[in-house]
Amino acid sequence: MKLYSLSVHYKGSTKANLLKAAYDLSSFSFFQRSSVQEFMTFTSALIVERTSQGTRASVKEQEYLCHVYVRNDNLGGVVIADTEYPQRVCFTLLEKVSKTFSKWTVLVKRRHTPSSDHLFPPQNPREADAMTKVQAELDETKIILHNTMESLLERGEKLDDLVAKSEHLGNQSKAFYKTARKQNSCCEIM
Amino acid sequence: MAESEEEVDVLVQRVVKDISNAFKRHPSIDEIGFIQCPEARYNRSPIVLLENKLGVESWCVKFLLPYVHNKLLLYRQRKHWLDREALVDITCTLLLLNPDFTTAWNVRKELLQCGALSPERDLYLGKLTLTKFPKSPETWIHRRWVLQQILNRFPAVGHHKILLRREAEVEVADAEITQHANDHLAQIILQEMMVCADAASRYPSNYNAWSHRIWVLRHMAQGNSKVFHDELSSLRLWVSMHVSDHSGFHYRQFLLKELITDLNLGPELWSNSGPQKQASSSPDSSYLVDQLFYQEMEFCSDLILSFPGHEALWSHRFHHG
Numbered sequence: 001m002k003l004y005s006l007s008v009h010y011k012g013s014t015k016a017n018l019l020k021a022a023y024d025l026s027s028f029s030f031f032q033r034s035s036v037q038e039f040m041t042f043t044s045a046l047i048v049e050r051t052s053q054g055t056r057a058s059v060k061e062q063e064y065l066c067h068v069y070v071r072n073d074n075l076g077g078v079v080i081a082d083t084e085y086p087q088r089v090c091f092t093l094l095e096k097v098s099k100t101f102s103k104w105t106v107l108v109k110r111r112h113t114p115s116s117d118h119l120f121p122p123q124n125p126r127e128a129d130a131m132t133k134v135q136a137e138l139d140e141t142k143i144i145l146h147n148t149m150e151s152l153l154e155r156g157e158k159l160d161d162l163v164a165k166s167e168h169l170g171n172q173s174k175a176f177y178k179t180a181r182k183q184n185s186c187c188e189i190m
Numbered sequence: 191m192a193e194s195e196e197e198v199d200v201l202v203q204r205v206v207k208d209i210s211n212a213f214k215r216h217p218s219i220d221e222i223g224f225i226q227c228p229e230a231r232y233n234r235s236p237i238v239l240l241e242n243k244l245g246v247e248s249w250c251v252k253f254l255l256p257y258v259h260n261k262l263l264l265y266r267q268r269k270h271w272l273d274r275e276a277l278v279d280i281t282c283t284l285l286l287l288n289p290d291f292t293t294a295w296n297v298r299k300e301l302l303q304c305g306a307l308s309p310e311r312d313l314y315l316g317k318l319t320l321t322k323f324p325k326s327p328e329t330w331i332h333r334r335w336v337l338q339q340i341l342n343r344f345p346a347v348g349h350h351k352i353l354l355r356r357e358a359e360v361e362v363a364d365a366e367i368t369q370h371a372n373d374h375l376a377q378i379i380l381q382e383m384m385v386c387a388d389a390a391s392r393y394p395s396n397y398n399a400w401s402h403r404i405w406v407l408r409h410m411a412q413g414n415s416k417v418f419h420d421e422l423s424s425l426r427l428w429v430s431m432h433v434s435d436h437s438g439f440h441y442r443q444f445l446l447k448e449l450i451t452d453l454n455l456g457p458e459l460w461s462n463s464g465p466q467k468q469a470s471s472s473p474d475s476s477y478l479v480d481q482l483f484y485q486e487m488e489f490c491s492d493l494i495l496s497f498p499g500h501e502a503l504w505s506h507r508f509h510h511g
Contacts, residue, residue, distance in 0.1 A: 001430075001431045001432065001433065001497075027391065027392075029221070029223045029321075029322065030221055030223055030240070030241070030243040030245075031223040031224065031225045031238075031240075031243065031245045032223065035226065083434075084432070084433055084434055084497070084500070086497060125496075125497075172226055172227070175226055175228055176226040179226065179228075
């Protein structure tokens, strides 16, 4: 039951701009962490770009679930978790983070530095879920489910091309992606 | 870029030595991994050490693995001689890259038996390979062989653990040795529990890790209900955070069965004044059994309510019933 990343983006007209992110990659193999982080940033930004305003969605990719909420004012939040972490808690979290972020930007304009201690939620979802007021609002909301990342892409668009062009991914990560694609599996070298 | 055989030879020997030196200089290495690196950079060693993690750059693996693999096979076929130190280094390198190469573990068994290698060394190597290959069947199998070697050296431990409790009948000096053995055993059990927990966290429903955990308790903690109780309570958090891990819950079922068997056999096994012929289940033990069941049911129900939709939880509840 793991939460890997939480990121907040601004959904611009052509692309998403990463505003703030927090990661917990302790469960990944040490030497893969920097690539994993880059991929999570890449994936989060892509998801925000392809999600319309005022929408909530969950995108499944291998053993990860990416939950996204893009507000009507173009603020988009993405949580990447494993399949055990409760979906409902993720959306409650995204709601809370969006509200907190708005408050932050007001503070920043007033030259106060907000603490980012509270950005990352507790790993135990039962602690994170004590936000029942927000929960009541969410019960009525519709959440779109996507079975793969590919379903977010437009016709003719390939994930491989997007990876190659991405500014979020360093050369090592791109090389890693190519190798993994060839062997059709992640993290195997031989 | 074609490498001549000589160049490969030199390169590989350097890498094997680099790995060996890394372990000598940094005895607290606790994880291994591969670093995606399609080409060699400058003239640097492909062995990287960072924060107690040992990394092998991927470009060298295609030279390294076949070479050391062949070297070991030639040694086994008596076509090529390797001294003990070379054998230790080569098998270590091989197993870090491919821990399911049985021959390498078998060579290490021979080295262990002739005293050229300590059992603790192999437990450490196994622990490292499991950080990259948490399921590796050969690693777990070899680990049990090593633990059995350690157990065989214990004074009257294992099958005769009950005798250790009769401290009144033993000389003071012997009692000290017994205490020392008990402490050592407890330490080994603790270490094995940690290795299993780590491997179980790295791969979902890691059957091999959990089976090993059961084996350890069966062979090293028979009749020691405290260990079983401790395991049951310390695992609550772990299974709560891995609610779809069938093997984790199966392990809890094993713990409960053992505890209940112990309780039903009566307290004769625990008594310091010698075995007594008691009725097979007293009202006290029956109450304790009920308590164990009730607590587990409550725990399971709580998880089901918090995290709906996990088959492992329902399956556990069903077996419990």
